[in-house]
Each structure stands twice: as structure tokens, then as C-alpha cells.
Amino acid sequence: MNEHRPPASSTDPRPHLAVVDPATGQPGRTYEGHARPEAHAIIARTRSAFEKWRLTPIEARAAQMRKAAEVLRRRAPEFARLMTDEMGKPHADGLAEVEKCAFNCEFFADKAADFLARRPVDVGGPKAFVTYNPLGVVLAVMPWNFPFWQVFRFAAPTLMAGNAAVLKHASNVPGCALAIEEVFREAGFPADLFRSLLIPGRDVAAMIDDPNVAAVTLTGSVGAGREVAKAAGGALKKLVLELGGSDAYLVLDDADIDKAATIAATARMVNGGQSCIAGKRFIVLKAVKAAFETALAEKLAAYPMGDPHDPATKLGPLSSVHARDEIHDQVVRSLAGGARLLCGGQIPDKPGAWYPATLLTDVRPGQPAHDDELFGPVAAIIEAPDEATAIKIANDSDFGLGSGVLTGDPERGERIAAEALEAGMSFVNANVRSDPRLPFGGVKHSGYGRECADFGIYEFVNVKTVLVQG
Incomplete structure (x- = not known):
């Protein structure tokens, strides 16, 4: 050196x-x-x-x-x-x-x-x-x-x-x-x-x-x-x-909502959301959407911003003020396009690259939260009427890195993960993560x-x- x-x-x-x-x-x-x-x-x-x-x-x-x-x-x-x-x-x-x-x-x-x-x-x-x-x-x-x-x-x-x-x-x-x-x-x-x-x-x-x-x-x-x-x-x-990635997780109508929300929060908040394999789009069947919105908002509340030197902190700053401003702009434009804010979404009044855990729902095509990669602590809920439509929404993306299925029926989840989702990795009832023992990579963009x-x-x-x- x-x-x-x-x-x-x-x-x-x-x-x-x-x-x-x-x-x-x-x-x-x-x-x-x-x-x-x-x-x-x-x-x-x-x-x-x-x-x-x-x-x-x-x-x-x-x-x-x-x-x-x-x-x-x-x-x-x-x-x-x-x-x-x-x-x-x-x-x-x-x-x-x-x-x-x-x-x-x-x-x-x-x-x-x-x-x-x-x-x-x-x-x-x-x-x-x-x-x-x-x-x-x-x-x-x-x-x-x-x-x-x-x-x-x-x-x-x-x-x-x-x-x-x-x-x-x-x-x-x-x-x-x-x-x-x-x-x-x-x-x-x-x-x-x-x-x-x-x-x-x-x-x-x-x-x-x-x-x-x-x-x-x-x-x-x-x-x-x-x-x-x-x-x-x-x-x-x-x-x-x-x-990059815009990892989609399907939340099916037979999922344990509390467990699903815990997995979703973990998937979204890894590294403050600054991860290519962080869960970003949560495609939720209509029958359980309201319950999942409430549960995920509660789970994200367990990630308050804190001093990154403190061993207890789970959400530190983003990598730069520029990165923080970019993701806030995506949130603002998504809200202007019809999304609803369930928590977060406000830049704190202090120096540094801080941004809170944020949850958007009613996310639809044309909004940045639907179409683009969100590289920060912002989760997007997208409603789907049924399983087939949820799979179509998940695959209708330029990205194909990770994906997940949250369900009470592991065999159903395995079928969807193995055969239906267009991604290099698909996890059932777990958040996508890299592991030296498993091949890691994606398809498409x-x-x-x-x-x-x-x-x-x-x-x-x-x-x-x-x-x-x-």
C-alpha cells in the first residue's frame, strides 16, 4: 500500500x-x-x-x-x-x-x-x-x-x-x-x-x-x-x-400475514434497502391487502433511524445525500401518480443522508415505485386480484434478480418459485440473500x-x- x-x-x-x-x-x-x-x-x-x-x-x-x-x-x-x-x-x-x-x-x-x-x-x-x-x-x-x-x-x-x-x-x-x-x-x-x-x-x-x-x-x-x-x-x-434488481415478492391469500410482513420488512430493509436483492415490490392478493398493509407498516416502525456506530442501530443513513434525494424524488413522483403513503416519506431536518423507512401502497404502472429500482428503505405494495395476475406483474419487469413467494402452502410456493417466476433466484417463505453455497445471479437487465x-x-x-x- x-x-x-x-x-x-x-x-x-x-x-x-x-x-x-x-x-x-x-x-x-x-x-x-x-x-x-x-x-x-x-x-x-x-x-x-x-x-x-x-x-x-x-x-x-x-x-x-x-x-x-x-x-x-x-x-x-x-x-x-x-x-x-x-x-x-x-x-x-x-x-x-x-x-x-x-x-x-x-x-x-x-x-x-x-x-x-x-x-x-x-x-x-x-x-x-x-x-x-x-x-x-x-x-x-x-x-x-x-x-x-x-x-x-x-x-x-x-x-x-x-x-x-x-x-x-x-x-x-x-x-x-x-x-x-x-x-x-x-x-x-x-x-x-x-x-x-x-x-x-x-x-x-x-x-x-x-x-x-x-x-x-x-x-x-x-x-x-x-x-x-x-x-x-x-x-x-x-x-x-x-x-440491478426490482425483486418482487408474491403475498398469497393463504399466507400468515404477520410472518409474511416480518419476512417482507427484513427483505426490504437489508442494508437500509440499498441492495440489489432487497425486496422492493410486494404484490399482494386483494383478499389480504388491507391486513398486509397494516402489518408491514408496523414491522417497518421497528427500523428507526439511528447512529450507525451504535450496535443497536438497524437503519443508518443512506450512502450519500445525492442517493437520498434520488429516492425521495421517486417517492414524491409516485405519490403524485396516485400512490398512498402509509409511513415515512419525509426527509428529516438534520445533516447527513437520512431517510426513514417508508411504505407506499396503491402502486401502479407509470409510478417510479412500480417501474424503477428503489435503492433505499422504501417498500411498494401492488394489488393483484389472483395468483396468475400476481405472477404476471412480477415478471413484467426489466429486472430478474431475486423473487419470493409468501404462502401457507410450501408446495404451492415451490411450484411458483421453480416454474413461474423469471428470476435468477426464488425463495419461498424467506428473504432472498446471497450464500457462498448457492449460485447467485440474474436474468434480463x-x-x-x-x-x-x-x-x-x-x-x-x-x-x-x-x-x-x-
């Missing part, structure tokens, strides 16, 4: 990344970034580290990955505080995020050898098998909302497969980016195997085009996904995209490719056929 940097030229000045405390609006630390030539030099060194790492036995890779889990757990309070300072995550949520990263490291340390084992194929004579070889340097463009988890979700399987990695993190979490680099270095990984590039978004295309980059993964907005897809496609490089599980580790390997004739 303290490497010598050559002077940047006047045409390639070093960027400066300034942190702003979302809870107070006060400026925090400013980080000096990498000029474009420096970033390319780092990628070149990462490629050199890959050449040795790819030959490292997988058991040795696993030992290093388990040490990374140990570092994460030992420094968890420090990392949670860093997340709070940079993007406003409540301290308890930060601790849970770090623990999830540690579990992820251990999962791939334990499972990678099985996932990557040669797979024999019977072709009726010659010896034939499939083997999995690393690709090289994977460039990751990652968002701020889960600043540790999003990175480790890609990094653990990528490094266990024998690849190297460079990270272009969101500009508002530079401290998290450098801290993650430190985790791998402290765990004993080669110094240049995982590096963080503190560069502006405008430099990403040039990094994708770097001949030392073999593949790209991005988690972010649809707009960012389009730009990265253009650059990766033009360079003919493998790409995984995990983009929510992206393509998968992270986590064996599917995730196969995204960045050469699935090679080998045939040996005796």
Missing part, C-alpha cells in the same frame, strides 16, 4: 478520492489514487504474480485462504468501523458482513479442490477428461453497498482457481479497497496477486483493454453494466455482470453469469477438453 509511485504526467494526473461521512455530511479522509500509467504497471505486476500462483498446489492456496478468514475475523471491528465511516453501514451489519466474508473464504478453501478436480468423460476408447485451468488476471469493478462482501464473493473463488485479481472499487470506499488488499497480503498471499486500483470510472475501459487483463466482473447499475459490456465485448474478454458455489468458480476458468489416444 506504500509502494513507490513515479511522478504522474500532466496528462495523467493522479485522482484524489475524498470520503464524506454519510451520517454527518462532514468530509473524511482523502486518498491519493493511481494515474493511468501506474494502474497499468500494477496490472502487469499482478500478471507476473499469476504466473507463479497458477503453479501453486491447491492445498497451499487453501491454506492461504483460511488465513485470510482468520485476518478478517481478527480485524472485524476495524473493518466494520471503516464501512460505517465510508458508506454509513450500521456497525452490527458491518460485523456480520465481515463474518460472511470469512465463511466464504473457508467455503472455497474447503471445496475448490472438488470443484476443480478433473472430470472424466467416457468417449468409448481414448482417455478423455475435462480440466479447469485459470485464465489470468480478473478485473473486478465493485460497488459500495457491501464493500467487503461483494469483493470477497468474487475474490475467494477467483484466487482459489489459480487466477490473480485487480479491484476497481467504488470511489466512496477507497479505505475498504485498500483494507481488502491488506487482508490478502497479511494472510501471506503473494504481494501483487490481489491489488486495488484507486482510479476513476473513466479509466475502467482502458484497464479492460489492457492485454494483461483476461476477464472482467462487474456488480453495479444497468448503465455501468452496458458500458463495461461494450468495453469487454470489444476486447473479446469474458464478462460476468450482476446488475439484472445481468448474466453466476457468482458463488461451483457455478461461480467455473466463470473464470478455461474449461478444457483433453483427449489422450494410447
Whole structure:
């Protein structure tokens, strides 16, 4: 992190990344970034580290990955505080995020050898098998909302497969980016195997085009996904995209309303609603709509805004005042379009990026709460007359990341989840969440490719056929 940097030229000045405390609006630390030539030099060194790492036995890779889990757990309070300072995550949520990263490291340390084992194929004579070889340097463009988890979700399987990695993190979490680099270095990984590039978004295309980059993964907005897809496609490089979501949950007429409301509130309020897989649209059958409105409003009342450094806080500030103003504008325009406000919806009179838990009902097409992604603590209730219409409303979206079914009949829910909903993930009587053991990803404008599980580790390997004739 303290490497010598050559002077940047006047045409390639070093960027400066300034942190702003979302809870107070006060400026925090400013980080000096990498000029474009420096970033390319780092990628070149990462490629050199890959050449040795790819030959490292997988058991040795696993030992290093388990040490990374140990570092994460030992420094968890420090990392949670860093997340709070940079993007406003409540301290308890930060601790849970770090623990999830540690579990992820251990999962791939334990499972990678099985996932990557040669797979024999019977072709009726010659010896034939499939083997999995690393690709090289994977460039990751990652968002701020889960600043540790999003990175480790890609990094653990990528490094266990024998690849190297460079990270272009969101500009508002530079401290998290450098801290993650430190985790791998402290765990004993080669110094240049995982590096963080503190560069502006405008430099990403040039990094994708770097001949030392073999593949790209991005988690972010649809707009960012389009730009990265253009650059990766033009360079003919493998790409995984995990983009936005407008996750729909069906609340059926046989649901236990109190339980359904509890799940819905949990799904909506994860990370203050700033999650691609947070529940956003609750499509409720008409027979239970009134009861569900009352129950969900009561559950959301259990998420008062509070100091994100307080371990008891469940709803901190949003990531920025700009993000807060955007979601408030969506609420205002939805109300103007005929939605009803059941709770929240008012900007508090204090500094920082604060917004309360908010519930809208009578949400219909044409309103932002119906048509767009709501990235904050705002839930939308949409009425449906029957199951078939509810499914149609859920699928009538550009997004297809997560989805849910809340029902008193698990078999009914399983049928709908498995066969009817157009999404990469469908959970019955539970809120959608990522898990290292389950493939994660979406369809439609929510992206393509998968992270986590064996599917995730196969995204960045050469699935090679080998045939040996005796």
C-alpha cells in the first residue's frame, strides 16, 4: 500500500478520492489514487504474480485462504468501523458482513479442490477428461453497498482457481479497497496477486483493454453494466455482470400475514434497502391487502433511524445525500401518480443522508415505485386480484434478480418459485440473500453469469477438453 509511485504526467494526473461521512455530511479522509500509467504497471505486476500462483498446489492456496478468514475475523471491528465511516453501514451489519466474508473464504478453501478436480468423460476408447485451468488476471469493478462482501464473493473463488485479481472499487470506499488488499497480503498471499486500483470510472475501459487483463466482473447499475459490456465485448474478454434488481415478492391469500410482513420488512430493509436483492415490490392478493398493509407498516416502525456506530442501530443513513434525494424524488413522483403513503416519506431536518423507512401502497404502472429500482428503505405494495395476475406483474419487469413467494402452502410456493417466476433466484417463505453455497445471479437487465458455489468458480476458468489416444 506504500509502494513507490513515479511522478504522474500532466496528462495523467493522479485522482484524489475524498470520503464524506454519510451520517454527518462532514468530509473524511482523502486518498491519493493511481494515474493511468501506474494502474497499468500494477496490472502487469499482478500478471507476473499469476504466473507463479497458477503453479501453486491447491492445498497451499487453501491454506492461504483460511488465513485470510482468520485476518478478517481478527480485524472485524476495524473493518466494520471503516464501512460505517465510508458508506454509513450500521456497525452490527458491518460485523456480520465481515463474518460472511470469512465463511466464504473457508467455503472455497474447503471445496475448490472438488470443484476443480478433473472430470472424466467416457468417449468409448481414448482417455478423455475435462480440466479447469485459470485464465489470468480478473478485473473486478465493485460497488459500495457491501464493500467487503461483494469483493470477497468474487475474490475467494477467483484466487482459489489459480487466477490473480485487480479491484476497481467504488470511489466512496477507497479505505475498504485498500483494507481488502491488506487482508490478502497479511494472510501471506503473494504481494501483487490481489491489488486495488484507486482510479476513476473513466479509466475502467482502458484497464479492460489492457492485454494483461483476461476477464472482467462487474456488480453495479444497468448503465455501468452496458458500458463495461461494450468495453469487454470489444476486447473479446469474458464478462460476468450482476446488475440491478426490482425483486418482487408474491403475498398469497393463504399466507400468515404477520410472518409474511416480518419476512417482507427484513427483505426490504437489508442494508437500509440499498441492495440489489432487497425486496422492493410486494404484490399482494386483494383478499389480504388491507391486513398486509397494516402489518408491514408496523414491522417497518421497528427500523428507526439511528447512529450507525451504535450496535443497536438497524437503519443508518443512506450512502450519500445525492442517493437520498434520488429516492425521495421517486417517492414524491409516485405519490403524485396516485400512490398512498402509509409511513415515512419525509426527509428529516438534520445533516447527513437520512431517510426513514417508508411504505407506499396503491402502486401502479407509470409510478417510479412500480417501474424503477428503489435503492433505499422504501417498500411498494401492488394489488393483484389472483395468483396468475400476481405472477404476471412480477415478471413484467426489466429486472430478474431475486423473487419470493409468501404462502401457507410450501408446495404451492415451490411450484411458483421453480416454474413461474423469471428470476435468477426464488425463495419461498424467506428473504432472498446471497450464500457462498448457492449460485447467485440474474436474468434480463439484472445481468448474466453466476457468482458463488461451483457455478461461480467455473466463470473464470478455461474449461478444457483433453483427449489422450494410447
